[in-house]
Amino acid sequence: MADTTEAPLRLHALAYSLGISAAVTAAARLDLADALGDRPMPVAELAAAVGASEEALGQLLRALACHGVFRETAEDVYAHTELSRLLRGDAPGGRKAMALLAGAPFAWRIWSRLDEAVRTGRSVFAEEYGTTLFEHLHGSEPELGLLFDQAMARSGEITAAAVADALGLEDTGTVADIGGGRGILLRLLLERHPGVSGVLFDLERVIAGADPALCEGGALAGRCALVAGDCHVGVPVKADTYLLKGVVHMWNDDLAVAVLRNLARAAPPGARIILIEQVLDATATPEIATVMNLLMLVSQGGRERTRKEFAALFARAGLEFGGIRATRSAVHLVEGAVPGH
Ligand SMILES: C[S@@+](CC[C@H](N)C(=O)[O-])C[C@H]1O[C@@H](n2cnc3c(N)ncnc32)[C@H](O)[C@@H]1O
Known part of the structure; x- marks a missing residue:
């Protein structure tokens, strides 16, 4: 968004930037970047490959492309960009696992209470889950623990x-x-x-x-x-x-x-x-x-x-x-x- 965009719209976009975060995580969950190869693909073909609604996938891709994640090369045809390639599971230094972690349900729960953390100066994790993050990752949600380790390992490569x-x-x-x-x-x-x-x-x-x-x-x-x-x-x-x-x-x-x-x-x-x-x-x-x-x-x-x-x-x-x-x-x-x- 250009610096010349009026301030209320810039703040509006900031307040709704959680939608961008959700879109990146959704793309990772849908394995969208893995489904798209080196040649541009029509949305219909991509939708069939990842099992999504063609119309809704078009909405998701339009939002992501606005931020440089995928790009529209012709009407309803999308190709990879440098950023979207990093959402592939096999990309060196990629961020697919990190995108899954960033938008995991636990993350939405704790971010929604950021104001409380700022008031008290303390994490809200223990109140939400009755334990610390790492005890939770290694106890109640081991698959999330694995995802955490994977995200750290992959993003740590570079x-x-x-x-x-x-x-x-x-x-x-x-x-x-x-x-x-x-x-x-x-x-x-x-x-x-x-x-x-x-x-x-x-x-x-x-x-x-x-x-x-x-x-x-x-x-x-x-x-x-x-x-x-x-x-x-x-x-x-x-x-x-x-x-x-x-x-x-x-x-x-x-x-x-x-x-x-x-x-x-x-x-x-x-x-x-x-x-x-x-x-x-x-x-x-x-x-x-x-x-x-x-x-x-x-x-x-x-x-x-x-x-x-x-x-x-x-x-x-x-x-x-x-x-x-x-x-x-x-x-x-x-x-x-x-x-x-
Ligand atoms: C943010 S990760 C960083 C991992 C790695 N150093 C990297 O840069 O990719 C934090 C690491 O600290 C470990 N950790 C957390 N609490 C710990 C504790 N009490 N004792 C030892 N390790 C701990 C986690 O299991 C995790 O591997």
Whole structure:
């Protein structure tokens, strides 16, 4: 929408942008991007392929195309765009699983109570579901838990390469990825650095679904330990470099400090602690970081942070703060160390 569009219409569009979100999720659920090949397809053919009403599918495609997801090449004929291709299940770095997760019923329920989260400063998840997000994902809705892990793994593919490029591991013998999910980043690091060993630490159910290359019999198993645990209880892992990617933003300052202290207790003096997060006052994509900031609040009581806030977090946890470093993706490396080297 052009900046010259009158303000009431711009706000109207913002208020109804939840419809765009719903449209992206609907396209993912209908497997629309998977059904469309390299040649443009008439809506009628697409509707038959995905089992949809031709007229209604035309309405969905028109809305999506307005935002660059699919494009109309002739009347009622659609082709892929760069964005719509990322809704294919097989797209490297694709966002199909993320689109399914973003528009899952639990997400609509908690977003609808954002005002309450803002009033109280707390997540509304526990009130809605009687438990925390991760207990819910691993308990009542395991298929949603799998989708979460898949979404993180797929969307992390491109970020992992950018992080690996930015991260020097020359002086590292062992690197530990805390809350490392299925191990996409750790696998890449071990492949690139044959002299380095790794530890993947995450909740039990996530470790059970770790990347096969890291598991017993896998190509990297000899250099990788899989450790299941809860970092709120302790982080029983010894390494020279600890990575926490997309982890600390799930927690408020008190919980984040407690986890960093758990980590510092286990780590040798001088160990590097590197958080990999969006940094609110340094990001080139504030429109994503600021929405993730709200998602962390409403879902887990967490938050994205500024450089100054990260420095304060490290100080409270008794860690040295070493500054932030950009990667060629949306995340920064927030670097620190355990004192006493
Ligand atoms: C947002 S995901 C990030 C995953 C991965 N680091 C990435 O960037 O793709 C957060 C990860 O933290 C893990 N996690 C959540 N709570 C945890 C806890 N209490 N102890 C250990 N891991 C936890 C989740 O299972 C999940 O894999």
